[in-house]
Structures are given as C-alpha cells and as structure tokens.
Amino acid sequence: MSSRLERVRSVLFLPASNPRAIGHARESAADLVILDLEDAVKREEKDSARSAAVEAVAGDWPMPVAIRLNSVGSEWHSLDVDSVARSKAEFAVLPRASSAHLVHEVAGALSKPLLAMIETAAGVLAAADIAPETAGLIAGTNDLAADLRLPAGAGRQPLQMALQTVVLAARAAAVPVFDGVFNDLDDLEGLTAECADGRSLGFDGKSLIHPRQIDACNRAFSPSEEEIARARRLVEAFGGGAERFEGQMIERMHVESAQRLLDRA
Numbered sequence: 001m002s003s004r005l006e007r008v009r010s011v012l013f014l015p016a017s018n019p020r021a022i023g024h025a026r027e028s029a030a031d032l033v034i035l036d037l038e039d040a041v042k043r044e045e046k047d048s049a050r051s052a053a054v055e056a057v058a059g060d061w062p063m064p065v066a067i068r069l070n071s072v073g074s075e076w077h078s079l080d081v082d083s084v085a086r087s088k089a090e091f092a093v094l095p096r097a098s099s100a101h102l103v104h105e106v107a108g109a110l111s112k113p114l115l116a117m118i119e120t121a122a123g124v125l126a127a128a129d130i131a132p133e134t135a136g137l138i139a140g141t142n143d144l145a146a147d148l149r150l151p152a153g154a155g156r157q158p159l160q161m162a163l164q165t166v167v168l169a170a171r172a173a174a175v176p177v178f179d180g181v182f183n184d185l186d187d188l189e190g191l192t193a194e195c196a197d198g199r200s201l202g203f204d205g206k207s208l209i210h211p212r213q214i215d216a217c218n219r220a221f222s223p224s225e226e227e228i229a230r231a232r233r234l235v236e237a238f239g240g241g242a243e244r245f246e247g248q249m250i251e252r253m254h255v256e257s258a259q260r261l262l263d264r265a
C-alpha cells in the first residue's frame with residue numbers, strides 16, 4: 001500500500017477547469033485532492049483543463065494530488081495518459097475501470113500509482129482482479145446507479161452488494177478503499193449519516209465534491225475519543241487466547257483491530 005494513502009479519509013474532487021476551486025482545494029483540509037478531467041469538465045474545456053491540471057500539480061501541495069483521466073475508449077484518454085505520465089501528479093485515477101487487463105495497461109503507460117474507480121456492473125464483477133493492479137479503489141456511486149438503471153432517489157440500499165464487493169476486493173488486495181460522493185451539497189446531516197454508513201461498511205474514507213463536506217468526512221472517518229480509549233484498554237488488558245473484556249469475548253484479532261485503530265488515530 002502507498003503509505004501516502006494509508007491515512008486518507010477525505011478525497012476532494014474538483015474540475016481541473018476551475019482555477020478558483022484549485023486554489024480552494026490547495027488550502028483545504030482534504031487528505032487527497034483529485035483534479036478531474038472527466039465528467040466535471042465540459043467537452044470544449046478538455047484540452048485547457050488538462051494543461052491546467054498539469055500546471056497545478058507542478059506546484060506545492062500540502063496533501064497528495066491526483067489527476068482523474070478520461071475513460072479508456074474516450075477521445076481524450078490517450079492525450080490524458082501522455083500528459084499525466086509526464087506530470088508531477090503523485091497519483092492518477094482511472095474512471096469506469098472494467099477489467100484488470102485494461103487497468104494494468106493504463107498503470108504501465110503512466111508509470112505511477114493508479115486508483116481505479118469501480119462504477120459499472122462489469123467493474124464490480126471484476127473488482128477482485130482489478131484491485132491488485134492498483135494503489136486503491138474508489139466507488140463511483142453515481143455512474144453505478146446509472147449503469148444498474150436504478151430509479152432516481154433509489155438511495156444506497158440497492159448498491160449494498162456492490163459496495164461490499166468493492167470493499168472485499170480492496171481488503172483482499174490490501175489497498176485502501178473510498179466510498180462514493182454525496183450529491184446533496186446543502187445536507188450536511190445526510191452527508192454525516194452516509195459517512196457513518198460508509199465507515200460501517202469498511203471504507204477508509206469518502207470521495208467529496210465540495211470543500212464544505214471535508215470536516216464532516218474527516219470527523220466521521222477518524223476514531224472517536226471513546227473508541228480510542230476503549231482500544232487502549234483492550235490492548236492493555238489482553239493476555240493471549242480468549243478472554244472476557246468489559247462483558248465481551250476478545251481474541252487476537254480484536255487486539256489487532258484495536259491496534260490498527262490506535263495507529264490511525
């Protein structure tokens with residue numbers, strides 16, 4: 001696992017075509033920033049956005065920065081790969097990853113760590129093979145809902161199996177995994193609830209579309225004081241084998257989980 005992604009909770013997307021947003025992202029508390037060349041950028045701005053992204057990543061950033069390419073098969077993909085390969089972007093992001101073979105090819109052409117977005121039915125079914133070719137997975141819930149032909153407002157319930165498959169694939173390959181975006185820009189309560197849902201599914205963090213979503217996300221994916229205190233007590237109390245701890249059975253794996261939480265904290 002790239003150690004630079006190990007503790008990432010908030011993943012902020014922004015259109016590379018918006019210079020003011022690039023400025024805001026650089027000053028934000030996001031753990032990872034993704035300059036988008038794909039869906040957030042209009043057709044007529046694809047070339048200028050690509051140049052702007054390459055120029056932006058050449059500057060200093062307090063957090064790791066990635067560029068999201070246009071998908072394989074699109075008219076911009078090859079130009080994106082050429083430019084991003086030569087750029088100072090630490091990571092690239094491939095949308096609509098659908099097979100391990102394609103991801104392997106793109107990662108090879110870029111010669112830099114690649115995060116793959118799982119956002120099609122084919123991508124979900126291939127996620128276990130895709131994950132080992134990557135530095136991490138990101139669930140693309142908008143595209144996935146569209147690909148599955150879910151009715152508007154269907155929510156996350158019909159996506160549960162896909163989301164769990166993405167987490168399983170990432171865990172089996174020991175790479176980090178990030179939940180999809182929350183589209184309602186003004187509903188911070190809803191965002192907080194969805195972050196909690198993502199964390200309970202096993203995601204390490206969440207992708208975001210607005211700086212005002214960052215604090216809630218960072219809070220939700222950080223261990224609480226209560227969790228930290230319990231983990232400390234548990235590690236301290238453990239003597240090996242099966243034991244009673246505060247009314248519950250604990251074994252070695254509970255100590256490992258507690259230790260992981262303390263490391264993250």
Ligand SMILES: CC(C)(COP(=O)(O)OP(=O)(O)OC[C@H]1O[C@@H](n2cnc3c(N)ncnc32)[C@H](O)[C@@H]1OP(=O)(O)O)[C@@H](O)C(=O)NCCC(=O)NCCSC(=O)C[C@H](O)C(=O)O
Pocket residue numbers: 012013014015018020021022024025036039040095117119139140141142143144180181208209210211
């Ligand atoms: C969604 C938006 C288009 C909303 O924009 P707007 O209504 O202009 O927002 P505000 O007026 O609240 O903006 C206030 C200032 O904040 C800056 N801003 C806004 N968003 C960002 C951002 N993401 N990063 C940095 N800064 C941001 C604005 O520039 C304003 O600043 P100023 O001009 O100085 O006043 C907009 O929020 C947006 O574009 N969000 C990101 C969209 C995006 O990147 N989409 C692609 C990734 S999501 C995706 O595709 C998921 C996946 O693929 C899937 O399938 O699910």
Ligand SMILES: [Mg+2]
Pocket residue numbers: 039095119140142143
């Ligand atoms: Mg998408």
